[in-house]
Amino acid sequence: MPSRPGLLLFVPGDWEADPPALAELRRHLSDEYGATLVIRQAAHPLLEPVPFYTGWWRARVTDELKQLILAAFFTLAWVGVEDVG
Numbered sequence: 001m002p003s004r005p006g007l008l009l010f011v012p013g014d015w016e017a018d019p020p021a022l023a024e025l026r027r028h029l030s031d032e033y034g035a036t037l038v039i040r041q042a043a044h045p046l047l048e049p050v051p052f053y054t055g056w057w058r059a060r061v062t063d064e065l066k067q068l069i070l071a072a073f074f075t076l077a078w079v080g081v082e083d084v085g
Contacts (some may be wrong), residue, residue, distance in 0.1 A: 003055040005035040007065070011073050012046040021072040028068055033057065049073050 007029060011017075017039075029035040035055075042050070049069050053062070 005033050005055040005057045007035055008038045008052040008054060009069065010040050010042045010046065010050045012075065013041050014077055015073045015075045017073055025068045025072045
């Protein structure tokens, strides 16, 4: 029997979560795939969240989930504001 799918997601340290989008990502993973989500803050700089898929997944889920992942986390680094105040 294949192991239950899981998503281990490393998120850049300077990115924030959008709570409604994160809830949608969790709901989608659970309802559509029976998958779990584990989120970890990356110890090293990343350009965007990096997913690691564990267990058994149907083919081509990565493109579908990438959009939900990018909606759930964001950075304001592009603003270029350094230590305001």
